[in-house]
Amino acid sequence: MRWCMNIVGSGAIGGLCAAGAQHANLPYRAIVREHSNKLRFVEGLDGTITHLDYAEHDIAKLGEHDVLILPLKAFQIGDALQQWQKRINKATPVILFHNGMGGTELATTWLPDNPVFLATTSHGALKLNADTVKHTGMGSTMLGMAFSHPLAKKLQPVVTALMEACIGPVTWREDMQTALWQKLLINCAINPLTALENVKNGALANPQYRATLQLVCQEVCLTAQACGVQLDEENALEQVLAVVRNTAENYSSMHQDIAHHRPSEIDAINGYVVQQAQKKGIDVPVNTRLFLAIKAL
Structure with a gap:
């Protein structure tokens, strides 16, 4: 059959x-x-x-x-x-x-x-x-x-x-949770910023976003480690920037959701990091700020 x-x-x-x-x-x-x-x-x-x-x-x-x-x-x-x-x-x-x-x-x-x-x-x-x-x-x-x-x-x-x-x-x-955390890191960095700034992915290559992207990556890697998943923190920012370059002309899914006044997936992206960080007693101020900013829209 x-x-x-x-x-x-x-x-x-x-x-x-x-x-x-x-x-x-x-x-x-x-x-x-x-x-x-x-x-x-x-x-x-x-x-x-x-x-x-x-x-x-x-x-x-x-x-x-x-x-x-x-x-x-x-x-x-x-x-x-x-x-x-x-x-x-x-x-x-x-x-x-x-x-x-x-x-x-x-x-x-x-x-x-x-x-x-x-x-x-x-x-x-x-x-x-x-x-x-x-x-x-x-x-x-x-x-x-x-x-x-x-x-x-x-x-x-x-x-x-x-x-x-x-x-x-x-x-x-076999390590699907690691794969999902790797994808989560990319989404945490790109999705909320493109939605808040109303820009295509490629705009995040601008140096003005570099510090925020770096801090998002550090917080996600720290939280993942506390949850038993080891991400490559040293190369995390470059992984994000590679996706930014490769999808430069694309709008992120969160950008499209916000632009069309649809519910976003922020709870399962930056919100998930904030939730897991709270459970582990970790401070993630940048992810928290991005999460609250999207929720306020």
Whole structure:
């Protein structure tokens, strides 16, 4: 039996996943809530347009050859897991695909018996309007287990290959928490500053932002270390600046959320660092300032 990718929501990364599945001739369903906007078109890096197919709203239950992908905002993950909990087989693999942290805790709460995976990507994507996504930059995707599960280990090569077709290249990470903290560091530095300053990512290469970026990196690395994750503090700023250069013409997801008066993922990004730092008795004044500034908008 062939696997089917079930991609929830109408976000930009979900659109890339659906378009990738379609190009790979991989069965998929794009799923949105009733009365929600549907993505119709995905513009590729080469300018080609992919027209997406949508599932019916009423999908009774997913089976063991279905993969449930949740490329949602961080604050949507908890509700989504609750809604899908009774609509999936215990053998159905689930992939959480969101910025920031907190997915592992939610998955442990709502889907402790399922094989759950975490994914993060550096592909650039932008919603041009309600029904169109543009692939704005080539990137890569990291994939790993949310928590130890015997079926997840067995399914690792299958799920990796499926995600490779949807949004590759994919690297399997045994140390997925380290990978997520690495991505968190980048997001903590770039997302709130671009949103507050109303600029593209490339503007952060300006020397006026260097001290703030450096302090954000130091605070995130210190907090990660207290949480048992060792980041490369010496090269952290250069990693951020490399992303700034490589995505210079892109707007960050938080910039777009704030610009369009949508809820942001600040709680799962700088807010997560502030929360973990408080638990460990660590002072993170710059991340706190950025967190409060975004919350005040």
